[in-house]
Amino acid sequence: MTTQSNLPTRRVLEIAGSPLSLVEFGRGPAVLLGHGYLWDWRMWRPQIDALQSRYRLVVPEMWGHGDSGPMPTDTRRHADLAAQMLALMDRLDIDRFAVVGTSMGGMWGAHLAALAPERVTGLALLNSYLGAEPEANRRTYFGMLDAVEREGRVNDAIVSHIIPLFFAPDVATRSPDLPILLRDRIARYDAARLRETIAPLGRLIFGREDALDVLDRVRAPTIIIAGREDRSRPAAESAVMAERIGCDLHVLDACGHSATLEQPGQVNAILSDFLESIG
Numbered sequence: 001m002t003t004q005s006n007l008p009t010r011r012v013l014e015i016a017g018s019p020l021s022l023v024e025f026g027r028g029p030a031v032l033l034g035h036g037y038l039w040d041w042r043m044w045r046p047q048i049d050a051l052q053s054r055y056r057l058v059v060p061e062m063w064g065h066g067d068s069g070p071m072p073t074d075t076r077r078h079a080d081l082a083a084q085m086l087a088l089m090d091r092l093d094i095d096r097f098a099v100v101g102t103s104m105g106g107m108w109g110a111h112l113a114a115l116a117p118e119r120v121t122g123l124a125l126l127n128s129y130l131g132a133e134p135e136a137n138r139r140t141y142f143g144m145l146d147a148v149e150r151e152g153r154v155n156d157a158i159v160s161h162i163i164p165l166f167f168a169p170d171v172a173t174r175s176p177d178l179p180i181l182l183r184d185r186i187a188r189y190d191a192a193r194l195r196e197t198i199a200p201l202g203r204l205i206f207g208r209e210d211a212l213d214v215l216d217r218v219r220a221p222t223i224i225i226a227g228r229e230d231r232s233r234p235a236a237e238s239a240v241m242a243e244r245i246g247c248d249l250h251v252l253d254a255c256g257h258s259a260t261l262e263q264p265g266q267v268n269a270i271l272s273d274f275l276e277s278i279g
Helices: 041-051 077-093 105-116 136-150 156-166 176-188 192-208 212-217 237-247 266-279
Strands: 009-015 018-025 030-034 058-059 097-101 120-125 222-227 249-252
Touching: 009 077, 009 156, 018 077, 030 041, 030 105, 041 058, 041 266, 058 077, 077 097, 077 105, 077 192, 077 266, 097 105, 097 266, 105 120, 105 212, 120 266, 156 176, 176 192, 212 237, 222 237, 222 266, 237 249, 249 266
Parallel strands: 030 058, 030 097, 097 120, 120 222, 222 249
Antiparallel strands: 009 018, 018 058
């Protein structure tokens, strides 16, 4: 199916035994967009506006996020998420597509490019890292996930800790709506969803093993975008990946962990040029 207008097509498909929500925009060469942890498809709004006139944009909502259901019980690694997203593209009868993923979406996106090199036409990784989470970070994040599971909510102390991890330090001056937007997203998660999927998915993300070797199996043209002030995924991590792949690295000033929202103009320009270059 190809969407015949710039109006979105919303649907829920059963993938790996669980309902997966997705939104589609536009028509043309297919681009699969993977959002970050705790966000939903709206993280890509600026890119959708910029790209939908030229591309078919497929924007799934990861398990537990948006209108998607619980994570399938046998999901243990990013490679499993990648296989599920490939199954989604099969269901949509899309044979070849580019993958553009931010943070969590970049992690499974790289696995997907390695899993299906004959199908992935290009790969863009934003604010992401395929290496293992630093041990100190892992302990901190697992402690927060323990509290979320115990209380069935993301308490104020945790929210106050994690909001700065998503943005550059001066975001309240430049884009004061963004922290409010993220707080609103977090507040929408009820106890069942937090315990059943959001916390387990967080453990999958932050408990990941080093997977930098996955990049050695990526055959598609690749670019990497990092935020110079990203406190979750420092730009130095992106530099490690870019050197390993041998691809272009774009480090954006005045940008933290949410480049698609913090610097949409720059991200749109970079992605437009990249997608045009791969045809």
